Amino acid sequence: MHGKYKALWLNDDGFLEVIDQKKLPFEYETIVLKTTDEIVLAIKDMTVRGAGVIGSVAAFGIYIACLENQNNYADLLVKAKQIRESRPTAVNLMWAVDKMLNLLKNSENLVDDAKAYAIKLNDEEALESQKIAKYGCDIIENILKQKNKKTINILTHCNAGWLAVIDEGTALAPIYEAKKRGIDVHVWVDETRPRNQGASLTAWELTESDVKHTIIADNTGGHLMQSGMVDMVITGADRVSANGDVANKIGTYLKALAAKDNDIPFYVAIPASTFDFNIKDGVKDIPIELRSENEVKYIKGIDNNGVIREVLITPKDSPAVNYGFDVTPARLVTGLITNKGVCEADFDKIQEKFNKQ
């Protein structure tokens, strides 16, 4: 494996190397993680972030823990617990740790087996991403055909590319596939306040991958859609309820409303593991994370001497609130692009395709 277009890989010494996403888009640096403590810290301080990427780091983290413990399963359980608890709300993290532990339960060679299983898990995720890429790109081709156009303009929100999900992401996977198929693709990148994952991570990723793009303030998408400058919207999702409501980065709902108002297809790209079948009404019941107001009040950038600085952008004493996600009702979603094909955002259709097999 190598660093180009990947968020993490095993380096030549057999340790886990990751891109330090905290420093993007200002500096490209990688960090080698050799111990469980380093794995835990990298997840905690958001050196690595994004559902899929955290899962993969956790899986390789179990391998790193095995390296430290050699062949002691009891010791491994202690280290695994630390990794599992490094971020309390990351479903993929827990899933990956539990899956690895389960696979290793009867292993006689923890180190070699953990390495093999982590690579396998990673490859399986990559395969899911490739399938999302393919199904999503078929939609892009259809839209171009229908409109008899050469260039597709896709609006995306937040970051659901290869910095977030192994190997090419979810929302961005069809875009990378389009580029491979020789389609002229241009991406409108919502900056995605308050954490600016669009303006920092997505714009950086698209630059690295040589995909044409333009950064816009989150306020801008409505005007672009009204003016015929957007052909489709693709976002990722953090959780999709059984009825097809989509929890994703705050602001997604506003773009979905604008897409509906202007008859623009609005797609959500997800691996099937994103469904939460226990929640029947996403708008009502998906819990929304309330994050620190400082993410709204302060912003990080680079000054003209190349120094990364954080500055306050509001009156010091004005309060702010910071909801991390919102829920887009299924009625605004044209379709869910999954590794098992495209599915309507509809309770029965989702049950049929994903929950009754």
Next chain:
Amino acid sequence: MHGKYKALWLNDDGFLEVIDQKKLPFEYETIVLKTTDEIVLAIKDMTVRGAGVIGSVAAFGIYIACLENQNNYADLLVKAKQIRESRPTAVNLMWAVDKMLNLLKNSENLVDDAKAYAIKLNDEEALESQKIAKYGCDIIENILKQKNKKTINILTHCNAGWLAVIDEGTALAPIYEAKKRGIDVHVWVDETRPRNQGASLTAWELTESDVKHTIIADNTGGHLMQSGMVDMVITGADRVSANGDVANKIGTYLKALAAKDNDIPFYVAIPASTFDFNIKDGVKDIPIELRSENEVKYIKGIDNNGVIREVLITPKDSPAVNYGFDVTPARLVTGLITNKGVCEADFDKIQEKFNKQ
């Protein structure tokens, strides 16, 4: 006049004193403008901004020009031209200069007359604002009565308060009036990227005026509305077409869509002079200003040493676009709160009330 809750006033020496809005919300400083050149510069570099405030500065600017020229009308015309051209797209600026010149055409004492006319113009604007305040606050009281609630939660976008429009603004005027009437009012302040007029100017203004408020990323309003945390939306407008379409700061349209989707009243507060009867279809025909991409790519804040700094928040080479305004279709507007009363955003109703008198 004095500086509290006013963007400009004549000081004890008879010169024009203005709040330096470039430094808000980080530093409160006023600047005394004694010459035409200083007036022109203050408008150009956005020391003063906001439609009404620019108009008033221009009117007082004519008085300052008269002071410089004493009683020479020909010289005044030269200075007036400089003021008139200090910002090319500010309708109020041109209107105020032309009005002053017209009033002064036959004056035998330019200095005294200009001072009197500028004060009169300013007072007339203040009166318009007071009427908007009253009509708007009546709506607030009705909503509280209907909902049987004690606290009103109002979402606003950009800055249309006393830093923008003499004397209490447009969108914020009903809010100040509500406070005067003893209503418990809380304002959700959209930060309003990319220039952050909400997070900087509106939040500062509300702090100064002791109005409860909370700053939110522009992405957040949809979730708040979905969750029952917004009772009404009030924004200002830069131009309203004959059919009631509303051009306002970029992002207004997205909030109007969310308000409609959640049955929340969406009001636009304007002086009657904001109507452009020449434009019959605002969505199609109101021109949208394309501003510098640097307003998206760079942001100004204050570091932890109290130094105001500008930082780059995107990859250096990623392009950005920056449309200044969008147009909210009349169908999403509950009503227009004007100095002549509340009017439906409808061609015939607008004609009847404003254009056939």
